[in-house]
Amino acid sequence: MSSWVNAILVAVLLLDLLLSVTSRLSVLIRGFAVQAAGIAFLALLIEGFDSRHAWIVAGGTLALKAVAIPYFLNRAVIRTNARRELEPLVSYGTSLLLAALGVLLAFALAARLPMEARRAGLLIAAAAFATMITGLLLLVTRTKALTEVVGYLVLENGIFLFGLTLLGRMPLLVEMGILLDVFVGAFVMGIVVYNIHRTFDHIDVSALTTLKEDEP
Amino acid sequence: MNPEALALAAPASLLIGAAVSLACGKRSGVAAWVAILATSFAAVLGTASAANVLRSGAGWSIEAAWSLPWATFSVGMDGLSAYFLAFILALAVPAAAYGKGYLAHEGDSRWAGASWAFFQILVASMAVVVLARDGVLFLIAWEGMSVASFFLVIHDHRRPEVRSDALVYLVATHLGAAALAAMFGLWGRGAGSLAFAALQGAPLSRNVAWVLFLLALVGFGSKAGLAPFHVWLPKAHPAAPSHVSALMSGVMIKMGIYGLMRFILMSGPPPAGWGYALLGIGALSAVGGVLYALAQHDLKRLLAYHSVENVGIITMGLGAGLLARTAGLEAVAMAALCGSLLHVLNHGLFKSLLFYSGGAATQAAGTRNMERLGGLLRRMPVTGAAFLAGAAAICALPPFNGFVSEWLIYSGLFNGALQGPGAVSAVLFVTIPLLALVGGLALACFAKASGVVFLGEPRSEEAARCKEVSPWMTVPMVLTALACAGVGLAAPWALRIVAPAARELAGISSNAAWNTSLGAGPLSAVVLAGWMLLIVAGIMLGFRRLLLKGKALSEAPTWGCGYAAPTARMQYTASSFAQPLLEPLSRLMRPSLRKRRPKGIFPERASFSSHYDDPADRTIFDPAITLLERLAGALRPLQQGRLQVYLLYVLLTLVALIAWEVLA
Numbered sequence: 001m002s003s004w005v006n007a008i009l010v011a012v013l014l015l016d017l018l019l020s021v022t023s024r025l026s027v028l029i030r031g032f033a034v035q036a037a038g039i040a041f042l043a044l045l046i047e048g049f050d051s052r053h054a055w056i057v058a059g060g061t062l063a064l065k066a067v068a069i070p071y072f073l074n075r076a077v078i079r080t081n082a083r084r085e086l087e088p089l090v091s092y093g094t095s096l097l098l099a100a101l102g103v104l105l106a107f108a109l110a111a112r113l114p115m116e117a118r119r120a121g122l123l124i125a126a127a128a129f130a131t132m133i134t135g136l137l138l139l140v141t142r143t144k145a146l147t148e149v150v151g152y153l154v155l156e157n158g159i160f161l162f163g164l165t166l167l168g169r170m171p172l173l174v175e176m177g178i179l180l181d182v183f184v185g186a187f188v189m190g191i192v193v194y195n196i197h198r199t200f201d202h203i204d205v206s207a208l209t210t211l212k213e214d215e216p
Numbered sequence: 217m218n219p220e221a222l223a224l225a226a227p228a229s230l231l232i233g234a235a236v237s238l239a240c241g242k243r244s245g246v247a248a249w250v251a252i253l254a255t256s257f258a259a260v261l262g263t264a265s266a267a268n269v270l271r272s273g274a275g276w277s278i279e280a281a282w283s284l285p286w287a288t289f290s291v292g293m294d295g296l297s298a299y300f301l302a303f304i305l306a307l308a309v310p311a312a313a314y315g316k317g318y319l320a321h322e323g324d325s326r327w328a329g330a331s332w333a334f335f336q337i338l339v340a341s342m343a344v345v346v347l348a349r350d351g352v353l354f355l356i357a358w359e360g361m362s363v364a365s366f367f368l369v370i371h372d373h374r375r376p377e378v379r380s381d382a383l384v385y386l387v388a389t390h391l392g393a394a395a396l397a398a399m400f401g402l403w404g405r406g407a408g409s410l411a412f413a414a415l416q417g418a419p420l421s422r423n424v425a426w427v428l429f430l431l432a433l434v435g436f437g438s439k440a441g442l443a444p445f446h447v448w449l450p451k452a453h454p455a456a457p458s459h460v461s462a463l464m465s466g467v468m469i470k471m472g473i474y475g476l477m478r479f480i481l482m483s484g485p486p487p488a489g490w491g492y493a494l495l496g497i498g499a500l501s502a503v504g505g506v507l508y509a510l511a512q513h514d515l516k517r518l519l520a521y522h523s524v525e526n527v528g529i530i531t532m533g534l535g536a537g538l539l540a541r542t543a544g545l546e547a548v549a550m551a552a553l554c555g556s557l558l559h560v561l562n563h564g565l566f567k568s569l570l571f572y573s574g575g576a577a578t579q580a581a582g583t584r585n586m587e588r589l590g591g592l593l594r595r596m597p598v599t600g601a602a603f604l605a606g607a608a609a610i611c612a613l614p615p616f617n618g619f620v621s622e623w624l625i626y627s628g629l630f631n632g633a634l635q636g637p638g639a640v641s642a643v644l645f646v647t648i649p650l651l652a653l654v655g656g657l658a659l660a661c662f663a664k665a666s667g668v669v670f671l672g673e674p675r676s677e678e679a680a681r682c683k684e685v686s687p688w689m690t691v692p693m694v695l696t697a698l699a700c701a702g703v704g705l706a707a708p709w710a711l712r713i714v715a716p717a718a719r720e721l722a723g724i725s726s727n728a729a730w731n732t733s734l735g736a737g738p739l740s741a742v743v744l745a746g747w748m749l750l751i752v753a754g755i756m757l758g759f760r761r762l763l764l765k766g767k768a769l770s771e772a773p774t775w776g777c778g779y780a781a782p783t784a785r786m787q788y789t790a791s792s793f794a795q796p797l798l799e800p801l802s803r804l805m806r807p808s809l810r811k812r813r814p815k816g817i818f819p820e821r822a823s824f825s826s827h828y829d830d831p832a833d834r835t836i837f838d839p840a841i842t843l844l845e846r847l848a849g850a851l852r853p854l855q856q857g858r859l860q861v862y863l864l865y866v867l868l869t870l871v872a873l874i875a876w877e878v879l880a
Contacts, residue, residue, distance in 0.1 A: 089860060105871065108878045129874075136867040140860050148859070 002121075005045050008038045009127045012161070013103060016134040019154060020099035021092050023084050028150050029073045032157070035131070036065035039161055042124075046164055060179050061160065069153065069186045073146065076190045082144060089141045098141075102133035124165055131158030145196055149189045156182050220278055222265035223293055223347060226258040226305060230340035233258075237332040244328035248316035251332040255312045255339060259305040262343060266298035270716055277349055279411070286404070287352035288411050291344075295716025296481065299557065300346040300474050302713070307467050307564050308339040310692035314572050315459030317688025318579065331371055338364040338463065345471055351400040351410030358396065358471075362389040365468060368460040369452050381451040388448035392438035396475075399431035416482045425483060429490055432479040433497070440472025442531060443501040444832035446524045450508075453520035454584060458575020461516060465523045466568040470560050473530055480538065481720055488542040492643060494535030499650045501528030504831075506657040507805065510664070510794045511828035514584045515574050518665055519567065522610060525654060526563040530556050532651065533625040534721075536644060540632045541722050543640050547730035552628025553718040554711060554735065559621035561710070562703060566609035566618060569696040573603035576689050577669060580682040586668045586790040588679060593670040595682045600670045602693035607662035609700045612655055615746030617703035620710070623742055626651065627734055657797070664793040673784040705750075707743045708736040791826055806831070 015035045022028055040061040047054035077083065088095065106129030110122055135155025139148055156178075163175070233254025240247035269275055277292025293301070312335065319328070341360035348354040366389070370382040404410040407418035420428065438445035449469070453461045476494075480486050505524030512518040533556025540549035576599045577592050578584045593600035609616035612623075629651065633644035674680040684690070703710050715735075719725065731737065776782040798805060807826050814822035856862075 105874060105878070109874050112878055133867075133871075136863065136870070140864040140867050143860070 005042065005121070006123060008042050008045070009123045011035075011038055012127045013130055016103065016130050016154075017096060017099055019150075020134055020137060021096045023088075023092060025077050025083055025144070025146055026074070028147065029070050029077070032150055032153055033066045033070040035154070035157055037062055039157060039164070040066065042161075043164055046124075057175050060176065064179055064183045065153070065157070069183065072186060072190045073149065076146060076193050080146070080193065082146060087143055089143065095137065095141055098137055099130075099134050102137065103130045106130035106133060124161065128158050128162035128165070131155075131161055134158070145189075145193045149186060149193065152189075153182065153186060219265040219268040219293070220276055220291075222261045222268075223301065224291065226262035226265070226301070227340040227343040227347075229261065230254050230258045230336045230343070234333040234336040234340070237336060238329050240329040240332075242324045242326055242328060244319060244322065244324045244332075245316075247329045247332040248312070248319070251336055252309070252312045252316060254336055255305070255308045258339070258343070259309050262305040263302045265293070266302040269293050269298040270295065270302075270713060273716060277413075279349075282352075284352055286410055288350050288409075289353060290349035290411050290413070291347045291353070292349040292412075293347060295720050296474070296477055297346045299714055299717045300470070300560075301343055303470070303561050303564060304339065304342045304346065304467055307568055308463060310572075310696055311335075311459045311463040311466075311568065314462070314689050314692040315457070317686045318457055318459050318575065320686065320688065321579075327371070331368065334364045334367045335460070335463075338368065338468070342468060342471055346474055349412045351404055351412070351415070355393070355397060355400065358393060361468065361471065362386075362393060365389075365460070365464055368464075369456040371457050371460065372455070378455045381455040385448045385452040385455075388438055388445070392435045392445070395431045395435035395438070399428055399435060402431070403428055412482055416484075420483065422487075425487070426489070428483065429479070429493075432476060433493070436472040436475035436479070437497070438472070439469060439475070440527045440531075441469050441501070441524050442472070442497050442527060443504045443524060444836055446501065446505070447830060447832050447837055449523055450512075450517045450520040450830065453523070453571075454514055454516040458516075458571050458579065461519075461575065462568040462571035465520065465571060466564040469523060469527060470564060473527065473534075473560055476531075476534065477717075477721060480534075485723065486538050486542070488539060488640070491535045491537075491539035491542060494531050494538065495643065495647060496535075498528045498531030498533075498535055499647060501525065502532060502654045503528075503650060503657075506654050506661060507798075507801065508828060508830060510657060510661045511798055511805065511807070511826075513586050513790055515578055515586050515589070515665065515669060516571070516584050518586075518661070519570050519574060522570075522658070522661070523563075523567060525658065526559065526567070526610070529622065529625065529651070529654065530559045530563070532556075532647065533559060533621075533628065536625070536628050536632055536647070537718075537722065539640050539644070540628065540636065543632070543636045545632060545635055546722060546724050547734045548628050548632045548635060549722040550715075550718055550724070550730040551624050551631065551734040553721050554714050555621050555624030555626075555628055557714040557717055558624060558703075558707075558710060559618075561714070562609070562617040562621045562700070565696055565700050565703065566606045566616070569602060569606035569693060569700060570610065572689065572693045572696065573599045573606060574669075576685045576693070577603070577682070580685060581676070581679045583676070583678060586665065588676040589669045589674070590672045590679055590784065590787065591670070591674040592679065592682055595674075595680075596684045598684060598690045598693065602690075602697050603670060604666055605697040605700060607666045609704070611659045611662050613659075614742075615701060615704045615749055617700050617707075617710075619746070620704050620707040620739070620742070622651075622655070624739070627738070631734060660794070660797055664790055668788070668790045668793065672787045675784050675787070705743060705746055708740050711736055711739060791824075806834075 012035055015031050015038075019028060019031050019035075022031065040058040043058040043061065044054050049055075090098070103126075107122075107126045109129055110125035113125055132155055135151050135153070135158055138151030138154060142148060142151065160178070163178075233250050236254075237247040237250045240250065273295070275292060275294035275297075277290065280289040282289040315332075315335065319331070322328070338361060341357045341364060344357035345354060345361060348357055366382060366386045369385055370378060372378045373382075400410055402424070403415050403418065403420075406420065406424065407414045409415075433442075434445065438448075441449040449465075453465055456464060480490070502525050505521050505526075505528055509518050509521035509525060512521060533552045537549045537551075537553035537556060540546075540552060577589065577596060580596060580599075581589055581592070583589070593604075605616065609618045612618040626648070629644050629648050633641050633648065635641075636644060674682075779786075798807070805828055807828050809824070809826050811824045812822055854865075
């Protein structure tokens with residue numbers, strides 16, 4: 001079983017690198033969906049197939065993050081006609097380098113975690129941190145509203161993955177609450193993105209700077 | 217009802233009144249009625265409760281658990297609290313009634329209900345401040361007072377200068393509150409609790425006691441308006457509507473005095489150094505306040521500087537009382553402390569009166585600039601007479617109340633100087649001429665203010681068209697003026713209200729000894745002189761009437777010395793009246809003068825204007841604010857307005873924290 005777990009975690013790490021380097025929005029969304037599905041499966045593997053708790057969490061994650069949210073995001077891509085992220089704030093090569101550095105940092109941090117948090121192994125904590133850092137990296141370096149949304153979702157993937165190390169002890173209600181939050185958040189952002197597009201003819205967040213206070 | 221319940225019902229009824237006023241929304245008249253009723257009801261309850269404590273001499277305190285951390289709901293009343301509670305609530309009633317008249321011209325505005333709600337919240341929180349017996353409760357009430365008064369100051373928020381002046385007040389009051397929070401924190405850390413009872417028993421080392429005293433001086437002094445923390449007063453008082461100015465200047469700044477007195481009661485027998493410090497800062501405020509008052513053209517700003525002066529006099533009395541206490545002179549301490557406490561009430565009365573009448577005059581004329589007023593006594597007889605009465609009271613002229621309290625302070629200073637040991641005696645001897653100087657300058661200042669505003673000919677069209685204001689405004693004025701005279705003419709009785717608080721501050725249990733030597737005994741003789749003055753004035757008036765009986769009276773313009781076309785602008789102005797007094801001090805006061813002298817035989821244009829910047833602004837606060845702005849400006853590039861940059865800050869912080877954790 002452990003080899004399966006490790007294989008999925010390595011896949012999650014590789015997907016992080018893919019997400020940081022791709023310019024195509026459809027690949028970005030698909031990559032996120034696959035990562036979410038992998039994490040859902042991981043929940044079952046770690047907690048065991050006989051735990052009802054694990055089934056609910058895994059099922060919810062799969063349904064929302066691997067199916068429903070990617071579906072909405074894809075529709076937004078088609079409607080807004082924004083297929084590529086053309087103007088990232090740093091180049092894709094640099095982005096990949098930063099993500100790789102993030103993975104390094106994640107391993108260094110995971111090695112220093114207390115034993116309590118490493119119940120499920122060093123790799124899972126490292127993958128969790130790496131995914132969070134990748135999500136933040138996407139948020140910081142991309143300018144399309146849709147990419148920002150995916151950045152938040154990837155960040156949440158990392159948080160969920162870290163939660164897995166504590167799954168047995170986290171109440172079901174909290175897990176469900178987080179999932180619902182993410183779903184509603186993505187849903188609302190999808191609508192907002194569509195409306196930004198309708199109003200401004202593009203979904204470039206870097207143009208939304210009117211709230212800045214002017215120099216006196 | 218027992219006094220505890222009565223005392224707590226007073227702020228509670230005010231808060232209920234505030235909620236009802238707020239619910240009135242736009243209906244300004246109804247909201248004002250609610251405020252007047254709630255304030256009067258609270259005043260009846262509060263004074264009944266205070267009278268009980270003052271009469272029996274037995275204080276009380278109750279304590280209840282509270283869910284806030286480090287806090288207990290402790291309230292209590294002793295002589296000091298009882299005196300201040302009665303003072304706050306009694307003076308809030310005429311302010312509310314006057315406010316109804318003053319705001320009537322605004323009609324139903326959206327702001328009306330909220331404004332009256334804040335008025336009642338201000339009064340309620342002041343009542344809680346004097347009742348509180350726990351640091352947290354005290355600070356909450358203190359903050360409620362500051363915030364409510366800020367919203368009252370910003371009443372005319374459509375005028376930009378009101379907004380900026382109110383902002384100065386908000387910052388100043390919070391700097392003071394920060395000093396108080398630091399004081400309570402430092403004190404409570406040593407005592408293990410913030411309840412006043414625990415703080416009172418906490419042993420303080422000499423240095424800690426001094427640090428606490430200085431923090432209290434900054435915190436309470438900035439509320440009281442002691443120099444150099446007074447800068448907000450001349451800005452906030454003119455900006456606020458006049459009933460709010462009256463309440464703030466007459467009552468709210470006394471909360472700073474209350475705080476200082478409470479601090480001294482709680483910190484045990486004060487060292488002589490505190491007495492010297494209070495005497496010094498009081499003298500600075502008194503002299504500085506009256507000098508800058510003399511230099512003002514804005515009537516309400518002039519009154520605000522007089523608040524600085526009078527708070528200075530109160531603090532001088534307090535300082536002298538503490539010095540006499542450390543020197544073991546009980547009777548002298550009682551005289552100075554009674555004078556100081558009585559001056560709190562007196563200043564509240566006559567400053568309210570001056571703001572009522574001055575506010576009515578400036579509202580009727582539409583300007584606060586004295587150079588554009590004049591001749592208002594004929595047009596607004598009640599307002600003018602009320603202002604003159606207030607001016608006589610603030611100049612400490614008999615038979616009004618200011619005379620009595622300043623007489624007591626003088627009595628404390630003279631007797632302390634004569635009986636005290638070397639250093640105390642020397643310092644008090646220096647203080648006496650300073651106080652006399654302040655009295656003389658105050659007289660000059662009010663001769664100027666009442667002469668320029670109410671006598672002579674109107675200097676502008678608006679002033680010429682003034683009419684007497686509504687009874688809502690004149691009745692509170694007349695009542696307050698009568699109270700001013702009443703306290704002055706019944707001073708031995710008024711002394712009994714302040715004596716319990718003064719005994720607590722002087723640390724003595726019985727006032728029999730001092731009462732005959734320096735207290736009610738000699739005071740009755742002084743009051744008798746006031747009565748005599750009234751009687752003589754009455755006889756003279758009657759005699760005048762007798763002589764004029766049956767003779768025709770004619771009125772004619774003043775002889776213009778042969779000028780063919782005199783104009784109202786040829787009169788003495790406020791600036792020219794004050795000039796002989798201010799000219800010798802120009803090195804000290806640094807006026808900014810702009811003049812264009814008349815040239816040639818037929819001069820066309822000539823002009824003169826003078827402006828006096830507050831030295832505390834010039835030397836302390838302006839440089840400090842400039843420095844702060846420069847530092848804050850350095851941070852401005854951080855605000856990019858781009859989402860990604862803000863998220864980058866989060867990411868960088870996170871990475872830095874992780875790296876620190878990894879490397880450490």
